[in-house]
Amino acid sequence: MxxxxxxxxxxxxxxxxxxxxxxxxxxxxxxxxxxxxxxxxxxxxxxxxxxxxxxxxxxxxxxxxxxxxxxxxxxxxxxxxxxxxxxxxxxxxxxxxxxxxxxxxxxxxxxxxxxxxxxxxxxxxxxxxxxxxxxxxxxxxxxxxxxxxxxxxxxxxxxxxxxxxxxxxxxxxxxxxxxxxxxxxxxxxxxxxxxxxxxxxxxxxxxxxxxxxxxAGPRQALAAMKANLLDAQRCDLPDAMDREVPRHLECGVSADHREAVQAFVEKRAPVFGARVTEGP
CATH class of the missing domain: 3.90.226.10 (2-enoyl-CoA Hydratase; Chain A, domain 1)
Known part of the structure; x- marks a missing residue:
């Protein structure tokens, strides 16, 4: 609202x-x-x-x-x-x-x-x-x-x-x-x-x-993307990849990911609804 x-x-x-x-x-x-x-x-x-x-x-x-x-x-x-x-x-x-x-x-x-x-x-x-x-x-x-x-x-x-x-x-x-x-x-x-x-x-x-x-996008995924991008400014590649993995896996069990997969199967646009209240 x-x-x-x-x-x-x-x-x-x-x-x-x-x-x-x-x-x-x-x-x-x-x-x-x-x-x-x-x-x-x-x-x-x-x-x-x-x-x-x-x-x-x-x-x-x-x-x-x-x-x-x-x-x-x-x-x-x-x-x-x-x-x-x-x-x-x-x-x-x-x-x-x-x-x-x-x-x-x-x-x-x-x-x-x-x-x-x-x-x-x-x-x-x-x-x-x-x-x-x-x-x-x-x-x-x-x-x-x-x-x-x-x-x-x-x-x-x-x-x-x-x-x-x-x-x-x-x-x-x-x-x-x-x-x-x-x-x-x-x-x-x-x-x-x-x-x-x-x-x-x-x-x-x-x-x-x-x-x-x-x-309106997948907020948990966007937050993780931003965290990855910030890490890219201060980490070497091995460290950055190590930091990416937990975030990627966490997004993989999110409601937004499930919705996106279901929307793909049903050939419709996804409707995301997860909310992020904490920083990366």
Missing amino acids: DRTIDTGTDDLLARVERGVGVVVLNRPERRNALSPDMLTALAAVLADMEVADDVGAVLVTGAGTAFCAGGDVKAFAARGGEGGGTSAPREERARRQQAMQHATTGRLHAMAKPTIAALPGAAAGAGLGLALGCDLRIGCPDTVIATAFGKVGLSGDYGTTWLLSRLVGPSRARRLMFLGERLDATAAHELGLLDWMVEADALAGFALSTAADLA
Whole structure:
């Protein structure tokens, strides 16, 4: 059943629609720049969606003409820089930001459900990190990708450097980070940073439909696939194969597998119904 989620702030909107947890970064007047309220709400909403039985996939997008411009530079200026405006020791500030990054980019990357970012416009700085943390990205002709950290004298956060290095390789990641090159949608698609490009007026519908197809899929198998893919980034082949086998066998005794086999015999589309509430 579709439902609206109270996030506690107008900076973030959330709902469940067609089995998809839809999250909307909602500061269009600031190109959806990250605010403390938005980040706190985003972390809480993602934690809830990760375990919600009625959520099979998560879709993150931005209101208006941008996905997310990253940190709010005007707010930085008002408090004398990103690290200003607080009397907390630097170590404490670092711990808080580390926790927030794990709860946002980290959760999108690791949760046992497919995650999708739909980019109606710019994804820059920390906003790019959030987009890259998702399993899949959908863009339109208005999409622009930029690291942007160097332009404000910062080195990068929200996993952007790590994710870029794995998606485009270390050499191109250096170029994008050091020079802050802006990639239009075509270049981002060719580089593999966008999985699909659709027309701007079709973006929202295509993204929701794609996420809904995933949400209606065999959730235990999808969770195991994601775990295998994450293992592939950190394991050698023998270790990865050893990790694959228990997951594959567990899927082999699942209700979804039995349904798929029966549907094949009956020459019909399978109707999956298993639910996953724990991470891989």
